[in-house]
Amino acid sequence: xxxxxxxxxxxxxxxxxxxxxxxxxxxxxxxxxxxxxxxxxxxxxxxxxxxxxxxxxxxxxxxxxxxxxxxxxxxxxxxxxxxxxxxxxxxxxxxxxxxxxxxxxxxxxxxxxxxxxxxxxxxxxxxxxxxxxxxxxxxxxxxxxxxxxxxxxxxxxxxxxxxxxxxxxxxxxxxxxxxxxxxxxxxxxxxxxxxxxxxxxxxxxxxxxxxxxxxxxxxxxxxxxxxxxxxxxxxxxxxxxxxxxxxxxxxxxxxxxxxxxxxxxxxxxxxxxxxxxxxxxxxxxxxxxxxxxxxxxxxxxxxxxxxxxxxxxxxxxxxxxxxxxxxxxxxxxxxxxxxxxxxxxxxxxxxxxxxxxxxxxxxxxxxxxxxxxxxxxxxxxxxxxxxxxxxxxxxxxxxxxxxxxxxxxxxxxxxxxxxxxxxxxxxxxxxxxxxxxxxxxxxxxxxxxxxxxxxxxxxxxxxxxxxxxxxxxxxxxxxxxxxxxxxxxxxxxxxxxxxxxxxxxxxxxxxxxxxxxxxxxxxxxxxxxxxxxxxxxxxxxxxxxxxxxxxxxxxxxxxxxxxxxxxxxxxxxxxxxxxxxxxxxxxxxxxxxxxxxxxxxxxxxxxxxxxxxxxxxxxxxxxxxxxxxxxxxxxxxxxxxxxxxxxxxxxxxxxxxxxxxxxxxxxxxx
Amino acid sequence: xxxxxxxxxxxxxxxxxxxxxxxxxxxxxxxxxxxxxxxxxxxxxxxxxxxxxxxxxxxxxxxxxxxxxxxxxxxxxxxxxxxxxxxxxxxxxxxxxxxxxxxxxxxxxxxxxxxxxxxxxxxxxxxxxxxxxxxxxxxxxxxxxxxxxxxxxxxxxxxxxxxxxxxxxxxxxxxxxxxxxxxxxxxxxxxxxxxxxxxxxxxxxxxxxxxxxxxxxxxxxxxxxxxxxxxxxxxxxxxxxxxxxxxxxxxxxxxxxxxxxxxxxxxxxxxxxxxxxxxxxxxxxxxxxxxxxxxxxxxxxxxxxxxxxxxxxxxxxxxxxxx
Numbered sequence: 001x002x003x004x005x006x007x008x009x010x011x012x013x014x015x016x017x018x019x020x021x022x023x024x025x026x027x028x029x030x031x032x033x034x035x036x037x038x039x040x041x042x043x044x045x046x047x048x049x050x051x052x053x054x055x056x057x058x059x060x061x062x063x064x065x066x067x068x069x070x071x072x073x074x075x076x077x078x079x080x081x082x083x084x085x086x087x088x089x090x091x092x093x094x095x096x097x098x099x100x101x102x103x104x105x106x107x108x109x110x111x112x113x114x115x116x117x118x119x120x121x122x123x124x125x126x127x128x129x130x131x132x133x134x135x136x137x138x139x140x141x142x143x144x145x146x147x148x149x150x151x152x153x154x155x156x157x158x159x160x161x162x163x164x165x166x167x168x169x170x171x172x173x174x175x176x177x178x179x180x181x182x183x184x185x186x187x188x189x190x191x192x193x194x195x196x197x198x199x200x201x202x203x204x205x206x207x208x209x210x211x212x213x214x215x216x217x218x219x220x221x222x223x224x225x226x227x228x229x230x231x232x233x234x235x236x237x238x239x240x241x242x243x244x245x246x247x248x249x250x251x252x253x254x255x256x257x258x259x260x261x262x263x264x265x266x267x268x269x270x271x272x273x274x275x276x277x278x279x280x281x282x283x284x285x286x287x288x289x290x291x292x293x294x295x296x297x298x299x300x301x302x303x304x305x306x307x308x309x310x311x312x313x314x315x316x317x318x319x320x321x322x323x324x325x326x327x328x329x330x331x332x333x334x335x336x337x338x339x340x341x342x343x344x345x346x347x348x349x350x351x352x353x354x355x356x357x358x359x360x361x362x363x364x365x366x367x368x369x370x371x372x373x374x375x376x377x378x379x380x381x382x383x384x385x386x387x388x389x390x391x392x393x394x395x396x397x398x399x400x401x402x403x404x405x406x407x408x409x410x411x412x413x414x415x416x417x418x419x420x421x422x423x424x425x426x427x428x429x430x431x432x433x434x435x436x437x438x439x440x441x442x443x444x445x446x447x448x449x450x451x452x453x454x455x456x457x458x459x460x461x462x463x464x465x466x467x468x469x470x471x472x473x474x475x476x477x478x479x480x481x482x483x484x485x486x487x488x489x490x491x492x493x494x495x496x497x498x499x500x501x502x503x504x505x506x507x508x509x510x511x512x513x514x515x516x517x518x519x520x521x522x523x524x525x526x527x528x529x530x531x532x533x534x535x536x537x538x539x540x541x542x543x544x545x546x547x548x549x550x551x552x553x554x555x556x557x558x559x560x561x562x563x564x565x566x567x568x569x570x571x572x573x574x575x576x577x578x579x580x581x582x583x584x585x586x587x588x589x590x591x592x593x594x595x596x597x598x599x600x601x602x603x604x605x606x607x608x609x610x611x612x613x614x615x616x617x618x619x620x621x622x623x624x625x626x627x628x629x630x631x632x633x634x635x636x637x638x639x640x641x642x643x644x645x646x647x648x649x650x651x652x653x654x655x656x657x658x659x660x661x662x663x664x665x666x667x668x669x670x
Numbered sequence: 671x672x673x674x675x676x677x678x679x680x681x682x683x684x685x686x687x688x689x690x691x692x693x694x695x696x697x698x699x700x701x702x703x704x705x706x707x708x709x710x711x712x713x714x715x716x717x718x719x720x721x722x723x724x725x726x727x728x729x730x731x732x733x734x735x736x737x738x739x740x741x742x743x744x745x746x747x748x749x750x751x752x753x754x755x756x757x758x759x760x761x762x763x764x765x766x767x768x769x770x771x772x773x774x775x776x777x778x779x780x781x782x783x784x785x786x787x788x789x790x791x792x793x794x795x796x797x798x799x800x801x802x803x804x805x806x807x808x809x810x811x812x813x814x815x816x817x818x819x820x821x822x823x824x825x826x827x828x829x830x831x832x833x834x835x836x837x838x839x840x841x842x843x844x845x846x847x848x849x850x851x852x853x854x855x856x857x858x859x860x861x862x863x864x865x866x867x868x869x870x871x872x873x874x875x876x877x878x879x880x881x882x883x884x885x886x887x888x889x890x891x892x893x894x895x896x897x898x899x900x901x902x903x904x905x906x907x908x909x910x911x912x913x914x915x916x917x918x919x920x921x922x923x924x925x926x927x928x929x930x931x932x933x934x935x936x937x938x939x940x941x942x943x944x945x946x947x948x949x950x951x952x953x954x955x956x957x958x959x960x961x962x963x964x965x966x967x968x969x970x971x972x973x974x975x976x977x978x979x980x981x982x983x984x985x986x987x988x989x990x991x992x993x
Contacts, residue, residue, distance in 0.1 A: 412821035421988060432811075558725045563730060564886055566793065
C-alpha cells in the first residue's frame with residue numbers, strides 16, 4: 001500500500017518538476033517523463049504483485065474537506081485496471097521523452113504537468129474508497145485530457161465536446177453517490193456496500209440507471225460516444241496512448257464498483273446492460289466504417305469495444321442470476337482479457353496512425369495508399385493491430401471474443417434452461433454482427449491506407465522518414481508482439497487473472513461465486529489450451545504451405561506486369577477504390593442507422609466543368625443532443641437576455657423591487 | 671488410435687476430393703444447358719497447369735500479395751481439421767471449435783481481401799467492398815446458426831453437433847433440421863460466392879465478388895486460391911451433409927472389444943457423407959442453372975431470409991428443454 005503512494009508521489013514529483021522548469025521546456029519534459037516512466041514501472045510492479053498475492057489493503061488519511069473520508073483501497077480489481085495504465089503509461093513516457101522536441105515549446109511544460117497529473121489521477125481513482133473522494137478524483141481525471149489537447153488549436157471543437165460530455169456524465173454520478181450517501185449516512189464504499197447487503201436501497205433500479213448513464217459517458221457508450229472521434233485525433237501521441245488505450249476502462253471500473261455498491265443485481269439490469277453494449281457496439285462500428293479519417297475510425301471503434309465489454313458484463317449478471325457459473329466464468333474472463341487486448345491494440349493503432357500523420361501529413365485515408373512500401377515497419381505492425389482488432393485468429397482480439405461467444409453458447413449445453421436462453425441467442429447474434437463489421441472496417445482501413453498505389457501527389461513524393469519517427473518502430477513492435485504472443489500464453493494469463501475474475505464476479509453479484517479450481521474455471525482454461533494448440537497448428541500448416549510456395553517460386557521466373565485495367569486508356573492511381581467507395585454500399589444498406597447524406601450534382605452540359613460530389617455522414621447523435629438539450633438551454637438563456645439590457649436605471653429598479661419584496665416577506669414572517 | 675486413423679483418413683479424403691465438387695457443379699450446369707461439359711476431373715488438371723505456370727505480379731503489389739494465398743489455404747486446411755465426417759470425431763475437436771471455425775473463415779477471408787486491395791485496381795476494390803459487406807452481414811446469421819444448433823444438440827463442438835443428428839432426432843424434430851439446412855444452404859451460397867450472390871463464371875463488373883478479388887493472381891497463387899475455395903465449399907458440404915443425413919456413430923469395436931468389422935462402418939458412413947456432399951454440389955449446380963444473380967441490393971434480403979430461417983428453427987426448439 002505504501003508503494004502505491006510512493007508511485008503517486010513520483011508522478012507528483014514529475015508534475016512539480018514540469019512547473020519548476022517551465023522556463024526550460026525541454027528539461028521540464030525530461031524530468032516529467034522520467035518521473036512518469038519510473039512511476040508507471042512502480043505501478044506495474046505493484047499491480048502485478050497485488051494480483052499474484054491477492055491482497056487487499058486499506059489506508060485512511062486526514063482529510064481537510066467537510067464531506068467524505070480520504071480512504072484508499074487497493075484490491076485485485078483495481079490492480080488489474082492499474083496494470084495496462086502503467087504499461088501503456090510507461091511506453092507513453094518514453095515517447096514523451098524522445099519526442100519532446102516535436103511540441104510547441106511554451107506548451108510543453110503544461111503538457112508534461114497534466115500528463116503526470118493524468119497518470120496520478122488515474123491511479124488514485126482506481127484506489128479511491130470513498131464516494132466524495134472518488135467524485136473529486138474523477139473530476140480531476142476528466143479535466144486533465146482537456147488540457148492535453150490544446151497544443152496546436154486552442155479552440156478545438158473536440159476539446160470542448162469532450163469536456164461537455166464528460167460533465168454530462170459526471171452529473172448523474174453526483175446524484176448516484178449523493179442519493180446513496182444521504183440514505184446510508186456515510187460516504188465510504190465499505191459502509192455503502194454493507195448498507196446494500198444489510199438494508200438494501202430504496203430505489204436500486206434508479207441507482208443502477210444513474211450509474212450506467214454516468215459511466216457510459218466515460219466509456220463512450222451510445223449516445224454519449226460523440227467525443228471519442230473528435231477528441232482522440234487532436235491529442236498528441238503520448239497522451240492519446242494513455243487516454244485512448246486506458247482511460248475508457250475507467251468507465252468499466254466505475255460501473256463494476258457501482259454495481260457492487262448497489263448490491264444484488266436484478267435480471268433486467270443485465271438485460272439493459274447487454275442492450276446498451278450491443279447497441280453501442282453496432283452503432284460504433286457502423287459509424288466507424290464510414291469515416292474518412294484513420295483516427296476517427298479508431299475513435300468510433302473504441303466505442304464499439306467498450307460496447308462489447310458492456311455486453312459481456314450484462315451477460316455475466318444474467319448468467320450469475322440464473323446460476324450458470326461456467327458462463328459467468330467465461331464472460332468475466334472474456335471481459336477482462338478484452339480490456340487488456342483493447343489497451344494493447346488501440347495503443348498500437350493510435351501510435352501507427354500518429355506516425356502516418358507525421359510522415360504522410362494526413363490521416364485521410366482517401367489521400368493515402370501504398371504506404372506499405374514507404375513505411376514497411378509501420379505496415380507490418382499495423383497489419384497485426386488491424387487483424388487483432390478485427391478479432392481474427394491467431395491474434396489476441398479473437399481469444400477474448402471467442403470466450404464471449406462460448407460464454408453465450410455455454411448455456412445451450414445444459415439439459416435444462418430457462419428463458420434467459422433467448423437473451424444469450426440475441427447476444428450471440430449481436431456479437432457476431434459487431435465482429436463481422438469490425439472486419440469490414442479494418443480491411444477498409446488497412447487496405448486503402450497501406451496497399452495499392454498512392455492516391456495523392458503528396459504521398460507519392462514522400463521523402464524519407466526522419467529518425468525520431470523511425471525509432472517508433474520499436475514501440476510498435478513491442479505492442480504488436482504482445483498481440484501475437486497473447487494467443488499462445490492466453491491459458492496462462494487466464495489462470496493468472498483468475499483471482500481478479502473471481503473478484504469481478506463477486507462485485508457484479510454477491511451470489512456470483514466462481515470456484516477457483518472446480519469445473520467453473522477449468523473449462524475455460526481447457527478451451528484456451530485447445531485454441532492455442534489449434535492456432536499453433538494454423539501457423540504450422542501455413543508455414544508448410546509457405547515453404548512449398550517459396551520453393552516453387554524459386555524454380556520459376558516471376559515477371560512483373562501492370563495491374564489488369566480492362567483496357568482502360570489511362571489507368572492510374574485515381575481509378576482505385578477510395579474510402580468512400582468502399583463503404584458506399586454498406587452506408588446505403590445501413591441508412592436507418594447512419595443517415596448519410598448524398599450530394600451528387602446532375603451534369604447537363606456536354607463539356608462538363610469539374611464539379612464535386614459529397615457523401616457525408618454526420619454523427620446524428622451530436623446533432624440530436626444539440627437540438628434536444630443544448631438548443632433548449634440556449635432558448636431558456638435567450639429569455640434571460642431580456643433582463644440584461646444595460647439600462648442602469650432599470651437595474652436600480654430591480655434592486656428596489658428586491659428590497660420591497662424582502663421587506664414584505666420579513667414583515668409577513670413577523 | 672483407430673478412430674484417430676479414421677479421422678485422419680477422412681481429413682485426407684476431404685483434401686483430395688474437394689476440387690471434384692467444382693467439377694460436379696460445372697458438369698451439372700452443362701448438362702442442364704444441353705452441353706456435354708468439361709470432364710469431372712477438370713479442376714485437378716487446371717490446378718496442376720496453374721502450378722506449373724509462371725506468375726505475373728503487378729507492380730503496385732507488396733508482400734501482402736504473395737502471402738495472402740498462403741494464409742488462405744493454411745486457414746482453410748486448418749478449418750478442415752475441425753469438421754467431422756459422418757458421425758466420427760474430427761481430427762481436432764474441443765468444446766467451442768464451432769466458433770474457431772468461424773474465426774478461421776474470417777482470417778481466410780481477410781487474406782483474400784487485402785491482396786485484392788493491394789493491386790490498386792478499381793475492380794478488385796469493388797469486389798473487396800462487396801465481399802466485406804456480405805460476409806459482415808452473414809456473420810451474425812452463421813453465429814446464430816451455430817448457437818441454435820448447439821442448443822438442440824447440447825454441444826459446442828462440431829463433432830458433438832453433427833453427432834447429435836441421429837435418426838431419433840430427425841424423427842422428432844425434422845422441421846428444425848430442415849429449416850437449418852435451408853438456412854445453411856443460403857449461408858453457403860453467400861460465403862462461397864455462388865449464384866444468386868455472385869456469378870463464378872464471369873469477370874464482368876456486374877457480377878464480381880470472389881472472381882474479381884483473385885483477378886490479378888496467376889500461377890501458383892491462383893491455384894492456391896481456387897483450391898482453398900473448393901475446400902471451403904467441401905467444409906460447408908460436410909456440415910450440410912451432417913444436417914440432412916442422420917448417421918449413427920460407427921462403432922469400430924463390438925461390445926467385447928473385438929475389432930470385428932474393421933473399418934467398414936466408418937467407410938460406410940464416410941461414403942454416405944461424401945455422396946451427400948456431392949448431392950449438395952448437384953443442388954448448387956441446379957440452382958446456378960435455374961436462377962440469375964440477384965441485384966446487389968437484394969443480397970442482404972437473402973441473408974436476412976437465412977437469418978429468419980435460423981430464428982424460426984430456434985423458436986421451434988427453444989421450449990424443448992423446459993423451464
